[in-house]
Amino acid sequence: MIASLNVLQPYKCYMAVFLLLLFSFASLFVGVIELTPASLWSDPEAAWLLAASRLPRVLSVLLTGTSLAIAGLVMQVLVQNRFVEPATAGSGQSAVLGIILVTLFIPGASLMTKMGLASVTALLGTGLFLLIVRRLPVQETYLVPLVGIVYGGVVGAVATWLAWQADLIQLIDIWLTGEFSGMIRGRYDFLWIAGALAVFSYFLADQFTIASLGEDQARNLGLNYNVMMAIGLVLVSIVTAVTVVTVGVIPFIGLIVPNIVSRWRGDNLRHSLPLVAYSGAMLTLLCDVVGRVVIFPYEVPVGSVFGVVGAFITLWLLYSSPSAKRA
Amino acid sequence: MIRAVDLTLTISGHTILNKVSVDVPKNKVTALIGPNGAGKSTLLHTIARLTKQDSGQVLLDNRSITDFENKELARHMSILRQDSAIGSRLKVRDLVSFGRYPHNQGRHSASDDLVVDKVLVDFELDALAERFLDTLSGGQRQRALLAMNFAQDAEAILLDEPLNNLDLSHARQLMHTVKHYVGRGKTFVVVLHDLNYAARYADHIIAMKQGEVFAAGDTSSIFNEGLLSDLYETPIEIVKVNGLPMALSY
Numbered sequence: 001m002i003a004s005l006n007v008l009q010p011y012k013c014y015m016a017v018f019l020l021l022l023f024s025f026a027s028l029f030v031g032v033i034e035l036t037p038a039s040l041w042s043d044p045e046a047a048w049l050l051a052a053s054r055l056p057r058v059l060s061v062l063l064t065g066t067s068l069a070i071a072g073l074v075m076q077v078l079v080q081n082r083f084v085e086p087a088t089a090g091s092g093q094s095a096v097l098g099i100i101l102v103t104l105f106i107p108g109a110s111l112m113t114k115m116g117l118a119s120v121t122a123l124l125g126t127g128l129f130l131l132i133v134r135r136l137p138v139q140e141t142y143l144v145p146l147v148g149i150v151y152g153g154v155v156g157a158v159a160t161w162l163a164w165q166a167d168l169i170q171l172i173d174i175w176l177t178g179e180f181s182g183m184i185r186g187r188y189d190f191l192w193i194a195g196a197l198a199v200f201s202y203f204l205a206d207q208f209t210i211a212s213l214g215e216d217q218a219r220n221l222g223l224n225y226n227v228m229m230a231i232g233l234v235l236v237s238i239v240t241a242v243t244v245v246t247v248g249v250i251p252f253i254g255l256i257v258p259n260i261v262s263r264w265r266g267d268n269l270r271h272s273l274p275l276v277a278y279s280g281a282m283l284t285l286l287c288d289v290v291g292r293v294v295i296f297p298y299e300v301p302v303g304s305v306f307g308v309v310g311a312f313i314t315l316w317l318l319y320s321s322p323s324a325k326r327a
Numbered sequence: 328m329i330r331a332v333d334l335t336l337t338i339s340g341h342t343i344l345n346k347v348s349v350d351v352p353k354n355k356v357t358a359l360i361g362p363n364g365a366g367k368s369t370l371l372h373t374i375a376r377l378t379k380q381d382s383g384q385v386l387l388d389n390r391s392i393t394d395f396e397n398k399e400l401a402r403h404m405s406i407l408r409q410d411s412a413i414g415s416r417l418k419v420r421d422l423v424s425f426g427r428y429p430h431n432q433g434r435h436s437a438s439d440d441l442v443v444d445k446v447l448v449d450f451e452l453d454a455l456a457e458r459f460l461d462t463l464s465g466g467q468r469q470r471a472l473l474a475m476n477f478a479q480d481a482e483a484i485l486l487d488e489p490l491n492n493l494d495l496s497h498a499r500q501l502m503h504t505v506k507h508y509v510g511r512g513k514t515f516v517v518v519l520h521d522l523n524y525a526a527r528y529a530d531h532i533i534a535m536k537q538g539e540v541f542a543a544g545d546t547s548s549i550f551n552e553g554l555l556s557d558l559y560e561t562p563i564e565i566v567k568v569n570g571l572p573m574a575l576s577y
Contacts, residue, residue: 080414206433210425212415216377216408221479222401222429266459267415
């Protein structure tokens with residue numbers, strides 16, 4: 001994959017990969033229980049800690065960051081608007097609603113069942129959002145994200161109300177606030193599905209870029225627009241559901257990462273998609289480490305860190321938006 | 328080459344197209360003229376299968392366009408909409424390269440690059456090839472979209488008001504490029520508001536009014552004071568300048 005990136009000079013590619021590995025490596029040794037590279041050789045407990053807890057955590061951070069950034073990018077293509085992402089436009093909330101419904105009606109459901117049904121509700125929720133957005137005037141750039149926030153709020157409120165009725169309020173906090181502290185061996189495996197979907201999206205990079213030109217232009221070029229919309233919808237829904245079930249909702253990754261990459265390298269997904277994937281992983285890794293360090297030995301959930309970091313970056317994106325200046 | 332038979336389209340009670348039958352001659356420039364709201368754009372969209380008609384059919388080389396597979400149709404016919412706003416930050420060359428998608432599905436060969444290079448030169452975009460679309464002027468963006476359309480290399484090219492945003496020199500240049508491509512076997516249908524461009528560059532004119540074909544024929548047969556005045560419901564005078572008819576209205 002890295003060799004085919006072809007978007008930066010090779011040395012920059014190697015540099016980027018090296019940095020990601022370096023930070024991942026550093027992240028392995030941040031935690032309440034002291035773990036150092038040296039102790040791995042001497043202490044058998046240390047090796048166990050690494051394999052059972054620290055490594056799964058880093059892997060889940062990388063997989064989540066990558067796949068959420070890609071899901072945000074795909075969602076922006078679907079609605080042709082830069083300022084939406086699954087976590088704020090109803091997909092995440094629909095997934096949470098799905099989990100609550102499963103918990104209520106199939107109490108002993110396996111994680112797989114939860115995830116499957118959360119994917120279905122995320123699909124329905126995102127699909128409904130797309131139908132609503134299609135009726136909005138395209139020129140109103142800021143109307144789509146606003147409608148998304150309102151819509152996500154309504155779906156989230158329904159989920160919260162249901163949870164409150166069923167005494168599941170504590171659980172809803174867990175799903176609505178993404179964090180990686182629970183990611184131990186065996187708990188994060190589903191995230192590989194999200195990671196695989198992120199890789200898969202690269203094979204459809206051209207098709208997604210053409211879809212982003214708008215329906216008529218895409219159909220003029222012979223693209224089966226509706227099929228691409230369906231593929232994108234399924235991709236966004238599964239990634240959202242998988243990450244919500246395992247990690248919880250993490251806001252802003254899907255919004256800020258594709259926007260920053262777009263400013264820098266443009267929107268030809270063949271070139272930008274690998275950078276979005278990489279930057280999503282890197283940013284999530286950094287935010288996760290920050291969350292673990294600021295109030296050490298306690299932890300701030302990565303979802304909260306992103307809430308702060310993401311809000312600032314989003315404001316910056318809005319104020320310096322080239323499209324806003326044009327409009 | 329393109330034949331529309333009895334196209335009818337009604338949208339929420341309004342008849343947009345009423346039994347429209349037209350013939351577009353092969354290897355010619357056909358101008359589509361008529362007042363605002365006559366149904367010119369809708370006719371173009373229906374021919375290109377972007378809008379579905381209620382009844383009637385469109386034949387491309389005697390074959391119904393509904394029988395074409397998506398990419399196959401895209402190789403035979405391309406359309407440029409009037410209001411093609413592109414929100415994506417693409418480089419000019421990347422956008423134009425997507426014109427080759429129906430031919431290569433994203434796997435560019437050297438011959439695709441040759442087509443793209445040639446079209447970039449035709450539209451004077453070679454110097455702007457590495458620029459992002461959102462750094463260009465409206466006219467430059469319009470030329471980039473036209474270039475993508477021409478890179479598609481379809482036999483039939485439908486252009487909806489392509490002169491929008493173009494200055495005099497580039498408007499004239501576009502029509503010359505169109506003529507040049509006719510020489511290479513292409514067929515054009517162009518929505519034109521400037522009758523004098525139609526007079527100068529079109530071989531055939533279809534005049535539409537209120538969702539119906541008002542008149543169709545050779546450019547010389549349509550350039551008739553009475554006919555044009557009736558079409559636009561405004562007095563139009565025709566004078567000859569250097570042997571070419573010019574429509575004057577003031």
